[in-house]
Amino acid sequence: METTIPSTAVHPSRRRDRLLTVLVATAATLLGWVVAVPLAGVELIARxxxxxxxVTPAAVAVSTVLAGLAGWALLALLERFTGRARxxxxxxxxxxLLLSLLGPLTGGVGRSATATLAVLHLLAGAVLVPGLRRTAAR
Structure with missing residues (x-):
C-alpha cells in the first residue's frame, strides 16, 4: 500500500509564505532604521x-507593511486573470521599486537622510520582490 503525502505538506501555504515575506521585509526595514538612526546618528527627516x-519606526513599519500588502494583492489579482502572473x-x-526611489531622492532632507531612505526602500524591495515572486503560481 502506497502512502501519499498531502499537498499542503509538500507545498507550504502561499498565504503563510506571503505573510512571512511581508513580516521579514518589515523587520529588515526596521533593522535598517535602528542601524541608521539610533546607532549611526542619522537625522532621518523627509519633506x-x-x-x-x-521618519519614525512606526512610519517605516506601516509603509513596508502597506507596500507588501499592495504587492500581495496585485499578485493575487494577476493570478486570477493571467497565466503569466509571475x-x-x-x-x-x-x-x-524604481519609481519609489524618487520619494527619497526628492524628499530626503540632507544627504544622509536621502541615502538612508533610499536604502530602506531597497531593503524592502530586496525582500518583497523575490519573496512574493517565489510564492507566485507557476
Whole structure:
C-alpha cells in the first residue's frame, strides 16, 4: 500500500509564505532604521509637501507593511486573470521599486537622510520582490 503525502505538506501555504515575506521585509526595514538612526546618528527627516517630518519606526513599519500588502494583492489579482502572473508581477514590482526611489531622492532632507531612505526602500524591495515572486503560481 502506497502512502501519499498531502499537498499542503509538500507545498507550504502561499498565504503563510506571503505573510512571512511581508513580516521579514518589515523587520529588515526596521533593522535598517535602528542601524541608521539610533546607532549611526542619522537625522532621518523627509519633506512632505512644504513640511518636514521625522521618519519614525512606526512610519517605516506601516509603509513596508502597506507596500507588501499592495504587492500581495496585485499578485493575487494577476493570478486570477493571467497565466503569466509571475512575470507580469515581477516587472511591475521592479518598476514600482524604481519609481519609489524618487520619494527619497526628492524628499530626503540632507544627504544622509536621502541615502538612508533610499536604502530602506531597497531593503524592502530586496525582500518583497523575490519573496512574493517565489510564492507566485507557476
Amino acid at each position: 512632505a509637501g512644504d513640511a518636514e517630518q521625522r 512575470t507580469v508581477w515581477t516587472v511591475v514590482a521592479a518598476l514600482v
